[in-house]
């Protein structure tokens with residue numbers, strides 16, 4: 001009986017499959033975005049998108065225009081490219097677009113309950129206001145010497161650098177560690193930094209595995225990796241809870257680090273943050289800042305190593321502003337007088353923004369302006385500001401590393417419209433092709449911290465070393481959630497006399 005049914009089932013499946021393919025070719029509904037042709041149902045364009053999203057976007061744009069839908073692991077994702085797409089997503093209405101519904105299944109197991117995308121948007125806006133109040137210039141002034149101290153200790157002990165006169169450093173190994181030491185010492189406080197010398201790194205790694213791309217689709221799978229993620233979350237949360245308890249019971253004067261800031265923050269209705277909210281926010285901040293900054297410092301060093309003359313120009317700028325020899329002093333208040341350093345960071349983020357795809361879930365049918373097309377509710381909407389930032393339409397010699405271009409460009413943000421979503425004024429960013437920190441209500445609140453952090457890291461490298469990139473500037477590895485350089489990522493360095 002089972003044997004005789006088999007041909008019937010197979011021919012049914014075949015007929016369905018032929019229908020599926022024909023439907024893509026013939027059934028073009030002008031009121032819907034065109035669907036990117038794909039042979040394999042469910043998987044859809046996952047492989048092309050996953051291997052190189054920008055190349056995939058470029059190919060699709062040539063065939064279908066700025067708005068198209070692709071299938072990826074069972075989801076329908078509508079990409080809207082270009083400046084108009086960036087504006088459409090970042091400045092979309094809360095009733096139309098949801099970040100929570102796009103990200104929460106991935107982020108909540110890692111960050112924990114009641115923070116970020118596990119709360120209604122108005123609560124996230126209040127949380128962002130609390131965090132922002134802990135990221136002020138007075139904190140940054142005190143962070144710069146802490147970062148320099150951590151760097152000295154790390155670089156001298158590192159097998160990639162060490163006390164010698166020259167060597168070859170594997171940035172992919174050393175920079176994530178240096179970034180987490182410096183970010184945790186400043187943002188998270190001395191206790192958490194000490195934790196990284198005593199087992200925290202493994203926990204961090206386990207938690208981080210929760211961000212594997214597969215978890216975008218199947219975050220609940222009972223994989224050993226997901227069990228390790230959940231265990232790591234519990235232990236890290238408990239560590240923060242212990243720090244908070246210990247601080248509450250001590251007579252120590254409240255300091256200004258982020259834990260203290262959150263411990264002293266109150267919601268609009270007057271009630272304080274719960275301890276687990278503080279703990280989970282600290283985990284979220286650690287994760288949000290670590291990958292993005294680690295990726296950016298690796299890119300900055302390899303790009304600079306491919307143009308050593310820019311390193312020398314940075315050195316000259318630094319000598320003029322920060323002093324020389326005995327008089328050399330890195331000072332946060334002088335960063336604004338180091339334009340080339342700032343251009344190098346901007347140019348690095350233009351070429352390699354860590355986050356290549358920004359997503360929202362569409363909550364009700366959304367007409368695309370100036371067209372008949374409507375993006376249906378239930379779809380995921382995607383914008384890729386990194387695509388416009390590396391396109392010749394907006395930047396000449398768009399694929400080249402040219403920090404000096406920023407000295408010649410008007411600042412898009414200077415005259416841009418501003419709006420307050422509850423955590424301070426932010427630019428709407430409607431007209432800029434360059435938005436590595438996003439825009440609108442979900443805009444990054446870590447930009448100034450990241451700029452201070454990166455400025456300090458690069459300044460120290462420029463002061464202590466000259467270097468060249470070994471072989472060539474690496475290709476991009478899109479297999480994790482942020483766009484990392486693909487191994488090998490090595491520089492040959494020499495210590496300055």
Ligand code: HEM
Nearest residue numbers: 288289292293296355358436437438442443444445446450
């Ligand atoms: C080079 C460094 C960084 C880059 C390129 C970056 C990029 C971004 C982008 C593109 C977004 C918007 C995401 C969206 O709209 O879906 C974002 C949001 C955010 N980032 Fe960053 N980030 C960086 C560093 C940091 C740091 C250091 C922190 C923490 C101190 C941080 C905390 C956040 C937070 C809390 C949000 C808000 C999420 C939301 O409202 O939905 N980021 N970041």
